[in-house]
Amino acid sequence: MTTLISIRRLSRLAYGGLWSLPLPLWLAGFFLGPMILLIWLSFWDVRNFLLTPDFQIENWQKMLSADYFWAAYLRTTLIALSAAALASLIALPCALAISFFLGLKARMVVLGLFVVPFFTSYLVRIYSWQIYLTENGIIMKTLAAIGIDSGSLLNTPFALMIGLVTLTLPLVIVIQSISMLSLDKTLIDAAYNLGCGPRRVLFATVLPAVRPGIVLGALFAFIFSFGDFVTATYLGGGKFTTLSILIADTVKSGQQWPRAAVVALVMIATLLISALGAISYAYRRA
């Protein structure tokens, strides 16, 4: 009898392990492994153009005392914060419309339409924006036709915001909408019954209640803008060196991987701290 039970237990364990283990093992091998190597890599040495495993802090000293690194860090953070704020502001009326003014069917279709761009060649869409924004582009010509002469919009902060909103807006709208749709509707009715006007309902009832959604949406927009190099490269024209561009250039043009690793680790640390901060703020009791 005991052997029978232990065999049954064993087979249950095997059954559980079979399902529980594959993904964690794969990620341990090909995600955690590379991330740990990245940390080690930041202490390596480059001798005669060859990467040499080592344990020295020179890369950290060099990068953290370089003015261009901190300039890029500040620039990247500012750009990402602006993009997150802008995307959140644009998303808010959209999410309100989706959650409160559309019927069930229209709501599903529109949400679907916002999910599609998130997974659809961001590279090509940025190239299209490049065409819109160049000197002979459609926007310039239209503006010129009505008598406004503006120089090229390409390589300006405006172009950067266009690109980053293109990247992040769909995600922010979907996150905000989900949070508004799960809002308890009786809360709104109660506010109306107590005599609140529409504006008061929005600012005193709806927005505070969906704060987690708004904060998480902004967080995701910040994360994706912070790590992006496509917009900065192709709409910023190399005028806005971000941390991602710094990494891409360093890796693609030479052997200074350890210094790129330092930049990468500073990025991850920044994102982790922002994520923890944003999440604890989102779910803090009001």
Place this chain on the structure above:
Amino acid sequence: MRVSPLTRRLTVIFLGLALTFLYAPILTNFVFSLNSDRFPTIPLGDFTLEWYRLILADALVIDAFANTVKIALIVAPIATAMGFAAAYADYRFNFFGKKLVLVFALMPPLIPLVVIGLAMLAYLSRIGLSGTLPAIVVSHIVLTSPFAMAIIRLRFSQIDGDLEFAAQNLGASNWRAFREVIIPSTKTSVLAAFLLCMAVSFDEYAVTWFVGGLEETSSVRILSFLQSAVSPRINAIGSITFITSITLILGAQVLVLRRLTRA
């Protein structure tokens, strides 16, 4: 919400503008891919299929497309299977550190692509894989499986957890209960996850560019074109890419939504 009809209308118009903003680049891309002018501008030139003919005659583009399809067809089944296993394990079992494992499994899409690219490149060169198709496959599985897990887990959360145990109480083995209860109720979401994984793999350019070396996928080919010059050929490749990924994503959505509305 009770608001004036005007506010309501204005908000919905704003929503329409946001959609226009997101879809305008996709539409112009199609228009310029069929336009004879070398520099994309208005007024438009003549209708032409020249740019499509050019890319279809370009061996680099054809190779890149072949690689893309090959990679997606290997990545999608593996990533879907692993995502399914993880979602099922989360639904069915409790074990120490489960929360931590889940957070960890959802992390890859949130790390900046260049950072993953650099880490993968360093790691895969250590084990002698960098610059090969397997290197791209390995990285894509890391990047796509979280999506598969998320979609399938969503479906599991709608299944009555007692069904499987009921089947077992009636004498079904683990596997029999799995076959009779779990497979029928999750197969659409598995297909949806499969399509989504293909779409993500299809679109990935950054990590692929880092670890692929000379091996190119169509997204990396677009990146190289972008680095060299403005050319309507980008629009032609772009259109093919758009059609493929929009089809995959819409397919996945229809599968997921059909389930949701029926349930």
